[in-house]
Amino acid sequence: MERNMMIAGFGGQGVMTMGKLLAEATSQATDLNVTFFPSYGAAMRGGTSNCYVVISDEPIGAPVSYNLEDLVVMNGPSLRKFLPNLKPGGTLFVNSTIVTEEVERDDIKIVKAPATQMAIDINNPRALNVIMLGVYVGATDAVPEEVIVKGIEHKFQAKPHLIEPNVDAFKMGLELGRQQK
Amino acid sequence: MAERVFMKGTEAIAEAAVRAGCRFFAGYPITPQNEIPEYMARRLPEVGGSFVQGESEVASVNMLYGAASTGIRAMSSSSSCGISLYSEGVSYCASARIPMVYVNVQRGGPGIGAIQPAQQDYLQATKASGNGGFRMIVLAPDSVQECVDMVYEAFDLAERDQNPVLLLTDGVMGTMMEPVVLPEMRSDEELKAFREKFMPRAIVGHPLGQQAFCRPGSVGDGQEQENIKAAAMYETWDKDVRVEEYMMDDAEIVFAAYGISARISRAVLRELRKQGIKAGMIRPITVSPFPYDAFRNLDFDRVKGIIDVEMSIPAQMRWDIDFAVQNRVPVKEVLRSGGQLLTNDQVMNGAMEFIKEVL
Numbered sequence: 001m002e003r004n005m006m007i008a009g010f011g012g013q014g015v016m017t018m019g020k021l022l023a024e025a026t027s028q029a030t031d032l033n034v035t036f037f038p039s040y041g042a043a044m045r046g047g048t049s050n051c052y053v054v055i056s057d058e059p060i061g062a063p064v065s066y067n068l069e070d071l072v073v074m075n076g077p078s079l080r081k082f083l084p085n086l087k088p089g090g091t092l093f094v095n096s097t098i099v100t101e102e103v104e105r106d107d108i109k110i111v112k113a114p115a116t117q118m119a120i121d122i123n124n125p126r127a128l129n130v131i132m133l134g135v136y137v138g139a140t141d142a143v144p145e146e147v148i149v150k151g152i153e154h155k156f157q158a159k160p161h162l163i164e165p166n167v168d169a170f171k172m173g174l175e176l177g178r179q180q181k
Numbered sequence: 182m183a184e185r186v187f188m189k190g191t192e193a194i195a196e197a198a199v200r201a202g203c204r205f206f207a208g209y210p211i212t213p214q215n216e217i218p219e220y221m222a223r224r225l226p227e228v229g230g231s232f233v234q235g236e237s238e239v240a241s242v243n244m245l246y247g248a249a250s251t252g253i254r255a256m257s258s259s260s261s262c263g264i265s266l267y268s269e270g271v272s273y274c275a276s277a278r279i280p281m282v283y284v285n286v287q288r289g290g291p292g293i294g295a296i297q298p299a300q301q302d303y304l305q306a307t308k309a310s311g312n313g314g315f316r317m318i319v320l321a322p323d324s325v326q327e328c329v330d331m332v333y334e335a336f337d338l339a340e341r342d343q344n345p346v347l348l349l350t351d352g353v354m355g356t357m358m359e360p361v362v363l364p365e366m367r368s369d370e371e372l373k374a375f376r377e378k379f380m381p382r383a384i385v386g387h388p389l390g391q392q393a394f395c396r397p398g399s400v401g402d403g404q405e406q407e408n409i410k411a412a413a414m415y416e417t418w419d420k421d422v423r424v425e426e427y428m429m430d431d432a433e434i435v436f437a438a439y440g441i442s443a444r445i446s447r448a449v450l451r452e453l454r455k456q457g458i459k460a461g462m463i464r465p466i467t468v469s470p471f472p473y474d475a476f477r478n479l480d481f482d483r484v485k486g487i488i489d490v491e492m493s494i495p496a497q498m499r500w501d502i503d504f505a506v507q508n509r510v511p512v513k514e515v516l517r518s519g520g521q522l523l524t525n526d527q528v529m530n531g532a533m534e535f536i537k538e539v540l
Contacts, residue, residue, distance in 0.1 A: 002448075020358070027187040027360040036187075040213065041296050061448025062441075063357045071236045120445040 001057060003142055004065040007073025008050035008082050009095070012044065014129030018072075019051035022133060025151025026055055026143050031159035035063035047050045047109075048078045055142060072136060073099060074115070074128075093136055095128070111180045118172060134170040138177020145174055185360040190325045190350065191216035191258075193361050194284060195224065197329040198256050201336045202367040202375075203229035203282070205255040207244035211263040212296040213352035214286035218258065238263045239414045242270030242283075249274070249281035252376050254336050259286035260352070261302055262293050264310075271345055272311025278405070280339035280379075282332065284348040285360055286355040289520040297520025298352025300440060303497035306349045307469040316415045319469040321439040325359035327466075333364050338421070340379045342414055349468060353441045353491065353522065424472035425464040428454065432461025433483060434536060436492040437476070437502050439465045442523060446490045451529045458536060468498070476505035486539040487512045488532055494518035511539060 009015040016038055023036035037052040054060050071086045072093040073079040079099050086092055088107040097116035113135040119128040130152070136150055149167055156162040186195070195217045198206075218234065225232045229314040231248075233242030241257055248255040257268060264285045274281055287302050289295030306319050320331040328350055335346040346362050350391040427447060429435070434453070443464040450460035463475045476487075489499050489512055496514045506512065515531035517523045 023358060024187040027185065034187075034360065037353070037356060040356060058451065059444070059447060061445040061528075062522070063353065064522050065524055065526070067526050069522070 002054060002060065003056065003140075004052065004054045004067050005070035005072065005136075005142075005153055006050055006052050006065075006068050006082060006085070007072040007074070008048050008078035009072075010046065011049045011097075013049075013074045014126065015049050015074060016051050018129035018133050019053045021130075021148070021151050021155060022136075022143070023053045023055075023146050028154065029147040029150050030143065032057055032143075033060050035060050037063040046077075048075070048081055050078065050082070051106070070136070070140065070142075072132060074132065075099060076101060079103070091140065093132065093139070095132060109179065111135060111177050113173065115173070118176075119169065122165075122169065122172070124165050127166060130166050130169045131173035134173020134175075135177035135180075136173075138174040138179075139181050140177075145171075182287045184360045185362050187358055188325060188361050189216060189358045190328050190354040190356065191286065192220045192349075193325050193329050193334050193363070194258070194348070195220035196357075196363060197332045198228070198282070198336075199224055199228060199410050201333040202254040202366050202372045203256045203336065204228065204253050205233075205245070205248040205259060206230070207233040207235050207241040207248070207255075208233050208257045208259060209241050209263065211238075213256045213288055213298065213355050214260045214284065216355075217284065217286070222229040239270065242267040243273075244268055245281050245283070246277070246279055246502045249279045249364060250277065251406040252280075254340075254372070256284070256332075256336075256539060258283045258286065260286045261288045261299070261451050264305070268311040270311075271317075272313050272315060272343045275311065275315035275317065275411070276313065278343040278407075278411070279345065280336075280343050282335045282339050282346050282348065284332065284350065287349070289518065296352075298441070298492065299378030299520060299521060300351055300354070300442060300492040300497075302349070303439075303468065303491070303493060304500065306347055307471065307501075310345075310347065310379035315344075316418075317345050317347050317409065318342070318418065318467060319349050321349045321466060321468045322354065323440050323443045323464065325354060325357070325361045328354060329361055329363060329493065337375065340375050343379065344411075344414065347443075349440070351441050388463045418470040421467060422470045422472050422474075423466035424475045424508060425462070425466055426475060427464065429461035429463065431459050431483070433540065434458060434460040434532070435479065435484055435487045436460065436462040436490060436532075437464075437487050437498065439468055439498065439515065440461065442490040442492055442528075445523055445528050446488075447526055448525050449532060452525075452529065453536075455530065458540070460532075465498070465501075468501075471501045473501070473505040476502060479506070479510075481509045484510050486510050486535060488515055488535055489513065490515045490523070490528055490531075492517050492523050510536075
């Protein structure tokens with residue numbers, strides 16, 4: 001079974017890091033096939049940055065899809081630009097601190113999380129992407145939670161004091177995601 | 182088994198080249214291959230190698246020519262319009278029978294094209310990478326793992342034949358990250374053994390006659406004699422033809438694709454199989470020498486049509502398919518270009534249109 005997703009937001013919201021963390025952690029802790037494909041090239045300040053992650057137990061074809069199962073949007077421009085690429089029945093994950101507009105589709109599932117505000121509340125504003133990753137994993141079970149915890153430990157092995165706050169942020173998101181499963 | 186690591190295609194290519202014994206790299210920046218020189222700039226000094234950012238592609242390929250003619254394993258990389266600037270140097274290396282490896286991480290074209298991925302350089306890569314009618318082995322990986330395995334092997338092939346080898350990949354595979362198992366670092370002894378077997382030479386310190394043939398032309402009938410030798414070497418490549426024939430035993434619909442298009446086609450044909458459609462794929466792994474026999478030997482009573490999938494407009498590999506198939510079955514093209522990425526859905530839609538017509 002193949003699961004493809006896109007994460008999109010402002011540059012600086014940790015969109016690429018979130019995708020890479022999910023993909024690399026999956027690569028390290030499972031036997032699944034996984035690809036990470038970042039957007040690159042001309043970009044505009046205040047515009048969108050995005051990446052694709054595909055996870056599958058079969059060999060993966062294109063690492064990119066315009067018929068997404070899951071779409072994570074961290075800002076308004078991303079919602080407007082990429083919502084048409086979410087397939088009917090797919091799941092939209094919204095950073096509801098930043099994205100306040102109504103979602104004009106009723107054929108999809110919507111999971112809302114005020115990730116930016118939650119990150120500010122725990123005095124760790126940069127952790128909004130890890131919170132959102134928690135929400136995503138909690139709502140989808142795309143990979144077991146231990147996979148991401150191990151991934152965080154690996155990513156921050158050179159800065160061990162950052163492991164615990166990030167694992168905490170991840171678990172906070174996980175909880176919120178599970179509630180909306 | 183060695184641990185799998187999660188790497189970007191370009192960086193995996195660079196690391197595999199270092200492990201294959203590459204100790205010289207010259208190149209000039211261009212998207213989407215920049216991470217190869219970036220990685221090499223950091224990595225080569227760690228293993229006693231040299232990295233040079235040339236002042237241009239033309240300078241870089243000629244530095245490669247010089248470095249490789251001393252017997253050291255040398256590589257360069259570029260993308261599409263940058264590769265065009267390599268043409269003269271590559272042709273000189275082929276003329277001088279210099280074993281060097283270079284990588285084309287293809288982007289849009291023609292002209293400056295687009296920085297997004299494409300497969301727009303097939304005919305250039307396989308038929309005429311420079312003037313003079315020389316040939317090269319051209320390897321076309323369809324995963325980051327194959328990028329690694331092929332660049333590792335490319336140096337051996339280059340030394341065996343004393344000829345340039347091209348790794349033809351694209352911006353999707355260069356940019357994406359995938360799990361990969363890296364090969365062992367080649368030991369100095371292994372590399373020395375290779376050099377002694379295939380290249381008992383060095384420019385410095387050897388008497389005349391034993392030195393490298395590193396001039397691009399010669400007087401009298403010298404050039405023709407060299408061309409005859411090169412042609413005889415190309416004739417030995419039947420053994421080097423590599424092709425993946427995937428689910429072909431009973432296939433009625435045959436995908437023909439290389440590189441990124443092949444992995445997408447493979448995913449699509451698995452879906453078609455689930456719907457009861459007998460689809461298979463012929464994937465050239467060496468696009469030069471091309472696996473013509475895989476197409477010539479198709480059971481044309483059974484096969485109803487071929488779907489040529491390429492990230493190129495117009496189609497380019499189509500020339501080789503047509504040369505082998507000779508209109509015995511219809512060929513449908515599913516193409517994207519100009520930096521527009523091919524997806525599973527687009528290939529599926531194109532395939533379904535064709536299947537309705539021919540089945």
